[in-house]
Amino acid sequence: MVKVYFDHNSTTVLKPKVLEAMMPYLTNQHGNPASQHRYGRNAHEAIEQARRQVAAVVGAQANQVIFTASGTEANNFAITGIASNLDQEQILTSKIEHPCVSNPAKAMQARGNWQANSIAVDSDCQLDTQDLEAKLEAPTDLVSVMLANNETGAIQDIETVVALAKAKKVFVHTDAVQALGKIDVDFIALGVHAMTISSHKIGGPLGAGALVLNKRVDIQPLLYGGGQEKGLRSGTENTAAIVGFGVACELAMLGLNDFASHTASLRATLEVSLKELNAVVFGQQATRLPNTSFFAFENIEGETLVTALDKLGFAVASGSACSSASGEPSHVLLAMGIEEDLARGAIRVSFNQENTQEQVSGFLVALKQALYDLRQMTAVAA
Amino acid sequence: MAYSDKVLDHYENPRNVGSLDKNDPNVGTGMVGAPACGDVMKLMIKVDGTGLIEDAKFKTYGCGSAIASSSLVTEWLKGKTVDEAYKIKNSAIAEELALPPVKIHCSVLAEDAIKAAVADIREKQAATKEAK
Amino acid sequence: MDRMPIYLDYSATTPVDQRVAEKMIPYLTEQYGNPASRSHPYGWTAEKAVENAREEVAKLVNADPREIVWTSGATESNNLAIKGAANFYSDKGKHIITLATEHKAVIDPVRELERQGFTATFLEPNDDGLVDIEAFKAAIRPDTVLASVMFVNNEIGVIQDIEAIGNICRENGVIFHVDAAQATGKVEIDLASLPVDLMAFSAHKTYGPKGIGALYVRRKPRIRIEAQVHGGGHERGMRSGTLAPHQIVGMGEAFRIARLEMEEENARIRTLHDRLLNGLKNIEETYVNGDLKKRVPHNLNISFNYVEGESLIMAIKGIAVSSGSACTSASLEPSYVLRALGRTDELAHSSIRFSIGRFTTESDVDYTISLLAEKIEKLRELSPLWEMFQDGIDISKVEWDEH
Numbered sequence: 044m045v046k047v048y049f050d051h052n053s054t055t056v057l058k059p060k061v062l063e064a065m066m067p068y069l070t071n072q073h074g075n076p077a078s079q080h081r082y083g084r085n086a087h088e089a090i091e092q093a094r095r096q097v098a099a100v101v102g103a104q105a106n107q108v109i110f111t112a113s114g115t116e117a118n119n120f121a122i123t124g125i126a127s128n129l130d131q132e133q134i135l136t137s138k139i140e141h142p143c144v145s146n147p148a149k150a151m152q153a154r155g156n157w158q159a160n161s162i163a164v165d166s167d168c169q170l171d172t173q174d175l176e177a178k179l180e181a182p183t184d185l186v187s188v189m190l191a192n193n194e195t196g197a198i199q200d201i202e203t204v205v206a207l208a209k210a211k212k213v214f215v216h217t218d219a220v221q222a223l224g225k226i227d228v229d230f231i232a233l234g235v236h237a238m239t240i241s242s243h244k245i246g247g248p249l250g251a252g253a254l255v256l257n258k259r260v261d262i263q264p265l266l267y268g269g270g271q272e273k274g275l276r277s278g279t280e281n282t283a284a285i286v287g288f289g290v291a292c293e294l295a296m297l298g299l300n301d302f303a304s305h306t307a308s309l310r311a312t313l314e315v316s317l318k319e320l321n322a323v324v325f326g327q328q329a330t331r332l333p334n335t336s337f338f339a340f341e342n343i344e345g346e347t348l349v350t351a352l353d354k355l356g357f358a359v360a361s362g363s364a365c366s367s368a369s370g371e372p373s374h375v376l377l378a379m380g381i382e383e384d385l386a387r388g389a390i391r392v393s394f395n396q397e398n399t400q401e402q403v404s405g406f407l408v409a410l411k412q413a414l415y416d417l418r419q420m421t422a423v424a425a
Numbered sequence: 426m427a428y429s430d431k432v433l434d435h436y437e438n439p440r441n442v443g444s445l446d447k448n449d450p451n452v453g454t455g456m457v458g459a460p461a462c463g464d465v466m467k468l469m470i471k472v473d474g475t476g477l478i479e480d481a482k483f484k485t486y487g488c489g490s491a492i493a494s495s496s497l498v499t500e501w502l503k504g505k506t507v508d509e510a511y512k513i514k515n516s517a518i519a520e521e522l523a524l525p526p527v528k529i530h531c532s533v534l535a536e537d538a539i540k541a542a543v544a545d546i547r548e549k550q551a552a553t554k555e556a557k
Numbered sequence: 558m559d560r561m562p563i564y565l566d567y568s569a570t571t572p573v574d575q576r577v578a579e580k581m582i583p584y585l586t587e588q589y590g591n592p593a594s595r596s597h598p599y600g601w602t603a604e605k606a607v608e609n610a611r612e613e614v615a616k617l618v619n620a621d622p623r624e625i626v627w628t629s630g631a632t633e634s635n636n637l638a639i640k641g642a643a644n645f646y647s648d649k650g651k652h653i654i655t656l657a658t659e660h661k662a663v664i665d666p667v668r669e670l671e672r673q674g675f676t677a678t679f680l681e682p683n684d685d686g687l688v689d690i691e692a693f694k695a696a697i698r699p700d701t702v703l704a705s706v707m708f709v710n711n712e713i714g715v716i717q718d719i720e721a722i723g724n725i726c727r728e729n730g731v732i733f734h735v736d737a738a739q740a741t742g743k744v745e746i747d748l749a750s751l752p753v754d755l756m757a758f759s760a761h762k763t764y765g766p767k768g769i770g771a772l773y774v775r776r777k778p779r780i781r782i783e784a785q786v787h788g789g790g791h792e793r794g795m796r797s798g799t800l801a802p803h804q805i806v807g808m809g810e811a812f813r814i815a816r817l818e819m820e821e822e823n824a825r826i827r828t829l830h831d832r833l834l835n836g837l838k839n840i841e842e843t844y845v846n847g848d849l850k851k852r853v854p855h856n857l858n859i860s861f862n863y864v865e866g867e868s869l870i871m872a873i874k875g876i877a878v879s880s881g882s883a884c885t886s887a888s889l890e891p892s893y894v895l896r897a898l899g900r901t902d903e904l905a906h907s908s909i910r911f912s913i914g915r916f917t918t919e920s921d922v923d924y925t926i927s928l929l930a931e932k933i934e935k936l937r938e939l940s941p942l943w944e945m946f947q948d949g950i951d952i953s954k955v956e957w958d959e960h
Contacts, residue, residue: 281768
C-alpha cells in the first residue's frame with residue numbers, strides 16, 4: 044500500500060533536484076575539500092557555493108554560515124560554545140525547546156557553575172515574556188528560544204526576546220530548524236546572535252546543518268582537529284550533504300509562498316473537521332507554522348491512534364519524533380499546562396507542498412474509522 | 426592557489442636558467458634566501474666595459490612565484506646599467522606577475538637578489554681598481 | 558574541461574565505491590524516514606538498515622554491534638573518545654599520553670583538555686615513525702588516565718604496535734584509545750583480542766561516504782564516556798542527533814566490502830606500491846619517510862632533496878597527490894609529522910605522499926614514475942642547491958641569510 048506521508052516536521056522527502064545536485068559528490072567528485080589538487084578544489088568550490096545559497100535563504104552573509112553535521116550538533120555548538128567563553132552564569136532556554144537545546148544547557152550546569160533555567164509558556168505555547176524579563180534579572184550568558192515549535196508549530200516572539208536580552212547585553216540563540224522553509228526567516232531582521240538551521244527538514248538530505256553566527260560572538264568549537272570551517276568545526280566536510288543543503292535552501296526560498304498558502308489551506312480543511320470531531324487542537328490561538336496541526340481526542344491514546352492510522356495508510360507522529368520512542372507525554376504540552384491524559388493523546392499532522400486536499404479527505408475518513416474502532420475496543424474493555 | 430598566466434609562463438619556460446663564471450671579475454653573484462625558509466635564489470649578472478649588464482642567469486629553489494620572479498628579473502636586467510638595476514623595486518615585479526599577497530615575499534627576494542649581485546660586482550670592481 | 562588528474566590521494570579521501578553508492582541511494586529516495594520515529598514503517602525500514610550496518614562495521618573489527626556508536630566522522634569519534642573518556646574518568650588522574658605524529662583530530666582535543674587542566678605528553682616517535690615501546694612505558698605516570706595512539710599514520714603509513722602498547726596500558730590501568738581512521742580495510746583488526754578500549758573509524762577513507770564514522774566503545778570491561786553532543790538520547794545517550802540512514806548504510810556496505818576483499822586487494826596494492834617505490838628509488842637523493850616494513854602498502858611518502866615542495870606539486874599537476882596532511886596542506890608550514898621524525902624543514906617541504914587505492918592501475922603508477930623523473934630533473938636544473946650539492950658543498954654548513 045502506498046502510504047500518505049503527513050510527518051514532514053519529523054523529516055522530509057529528498058527533493059529530486061537536490062538528489063541530482065548531490066549525485067556527482069557521491070560518485071566521481073569525491074575530493075577532500077582540504078586537498079589542493081583539482082578534486083579538492085572542486086569540492087571546496089561546491090561547498091562555498093552551498094554556503095552562499097544557505098546564507099541567502101536566511102538573509103545572512105556567507106561567512107556567517109558554519110556547517111555542521113546536523114541541527115542537533117549546531118544547537119549543542121551554540122549553547123556550549125557560546126557559554127564556555129563567558130563567565131559561568133545563567134543559561135536560559137524555553138520550556139518547549141527541543142532536547143538538543145535544553146540538554147546541553149543542563150550539561151553545562153553539570154560541568155561547571157552555569158545555571159540552566161527555563162522560561163515558561165502560556166496555554167497556547169507562546170513564550171511568557173514577563174517570565175523571561177524576570178529571569179533576566181539574574182546575570183545571564185545566553186537565552187535560547189526556538190523560532191517555531193516543532194510540535195504545535197507556534198511561532199515565538201523572538202523580537203521581544205531580543206529586545207529584552209539586548210537590554211541586558213545577553214546573547215540570543217534561536218533554533219530555527221522547524222521554521223526554515225515554512226515562514227520567512229531573516230537572520231539580520233531577527234537580530235539574534237546565533238541561529239540553527241537543518242537540511243533534512245526542508246527537502247535536503249540528513250547529514251547537514253548549520254549555525255549562522257554573528258562574527259562578534261566568540262565561540263568555542265565542539266569538535267577540534269583539522270581546522271575546517273575556519274577552525275570552528277573540524278572534520279572533513281560532508282560535501283554531498285552540504286551541496287544538497289544548499290540546493291534545498293534555494294528551492295525552499297523559491298517555494299516559500301506556495302508552501303505557506305498551500306499547506307495552510309490543507310490545515311484549514313483538516314481543522315474544520317477536527318472541530319466537528321471534538322478534537323482539542325493545541326496552540327490554535329497562537330500564530331503557527333502554516334503546515335502543522337497538533338491535536339488530541341479525549342480518552343484516545345496517541346500512540347495507538349498513530350498505529351491505527353498507519354495501518355490505514357497514513358504516516359503521522361505522536362509527540363515529537365525524538366521522544367516518540369519514550370512513551371512519555373510531550374514536554375511541550377506539559378509546559379502548556381495540558382493534563383497528562385490528554386497530552387498522551389496527542390498526534391501531529393505536518394504537511395508539505397506535495398500533499399493534496401484529496402489526501403486530507405482520505406485522512407479524515409481514516410481518522411473517523413480509527414476513532415470508531417478504538418472507541419469500540421475501549422467500550423468492550425470497559 | 427591560482428597563479429597568473431605570467432607566473433605559469435615563466436614557471437613552465439623559465440628564461441636564462443644557469444650560471445656564469447663566478448671567478449670572472451665582470452660577474453656579480455647574489456645568493457639570497459635560505460633552504461629552511463623554502464626559497465633560495467642565485468642571480469648572476471655580467472657587466473660589459475660600458476657598465477651595461479650584458480647577461481644575467483639565475484637558479485632558484487622555491488615555489489612557482491619565486492621561480493617566475495627570478496626568471497622575470499633576468500629579462501629586465503639585460504641592457505640596463507648597474508645603477509638602473511639597483512633601482513628595480515619588488516612592487517614592479519609583483520605587479521607584472523600579479524602575485525597574490527601571500528607570494529609578495531618572492532618579489533622581495535628577487536629585489537634582494539639584484540641588490541646582492543650589484544653589491545658583489547661593485548665590490549669586485551672596486552677591488553680591481555685598488556689592485557691597479 | 559581537460560582531463561582530471563590521476564588520483565593518488567586515497568589517504569585524504571577515497572571515492573565512494575559504486576556498490577556502496579547503489580546501496581545508499583534507496584535511502585535517499587523511497588525509503589526515507591526518521592529512524593527514531595518508530596511509529597510508522599518508514600522509520601522501521603531505516604532502523605533495520607541502520608542495525609544491519611552496525612553489524613557490518615562490528616564484523617570488520619570483530620566487535621559486538623552494541624559496541625559501535627555512530628558519529629559524523631572520525632574527527633567526532635576522536636573528540637568523543639578523548640574528551641568523553643578523559644572527562645568521565647578525570648577523578649582517576651589528569652595525565653594523557655599521545656604521539657606528536659597523531660592526526661590533528663587527536664592532538665587538538667588533547668590540547669583543549671590541557672586548557673581545562675589536564676597535562677599531556679606528546680611522545681616523539683623514532684625516526685622511522687614507530688613508537689619506542691620503552692619510551693611509552695616510561696611516559697606512564699601514576700595519574701595517567703588515557704593514552705591515544707593511531708593505528709596507521711595518515712601521512713607516512715606506518716603501523717604502530719597496538720597490541721604491545723595496549724598491554725602496557727592494561728597493566729597500568731590506563732584507558733587506551735586508537736584512531737583507526739586509516740587502518741580499516743588495510744590491516745587486520747581483531748578487537749576481541751586487542752587490548753583496546755576505544756577506537757575511531759571513518760567511512761570516507763574506506764570507500765564509504767563522507768559525514769559518517771563510528772566509535773567503538775568496549776563493553777567488557779565496560780568503558781564509559783561523557784557525551785559531547787546532547788539531545789534526544791540517541792546511541793544509548795552517548796551521541797544525540799538524527800541519524801542519516803543513507804550514510805550509515807553506506808558505511809556498513811563499505812566495511813562489508815572491505816572485510817570480504819581486503820586480503821586480495823592488499824596483495825594487489827602491495828605490488829603497485831613496490832612498483833612505485835622501485836621506480837622512484839632510481840631518482841637520486843630521495844628519502845622514504847617512515848619505516849619500510851611496518852607500513853601499509855597504500856602509502857608511500859618520499860622526500861625529494863633539493864627540490865622545493867610547492868613547485869614540485871605545481872610541476873606534477875597530472876597526478877593528484879598530497880604534500881603533508883590533507884587537512885593542513887592549505888598552510889605553508891612544513892609537515893609536523895615529518896618534523897617529529899627528525900626530517901629537516903627542506904626535506905619535509907619536498908615530501909610527497911602518494912596513496913594508492915582500489916582504483917589505481919599499473920599504468921597510473923608507471924605514468925607517475927616517468928612524470929616524477931622528468932619534473933625532478935627539470936626542477937633540479939633550476940635549483941642552486943642541487944648545483945651546490947653536485948659541487949660537493951655541504952648545504953647544512955652554509956651560513957644562510959635567514960629572513
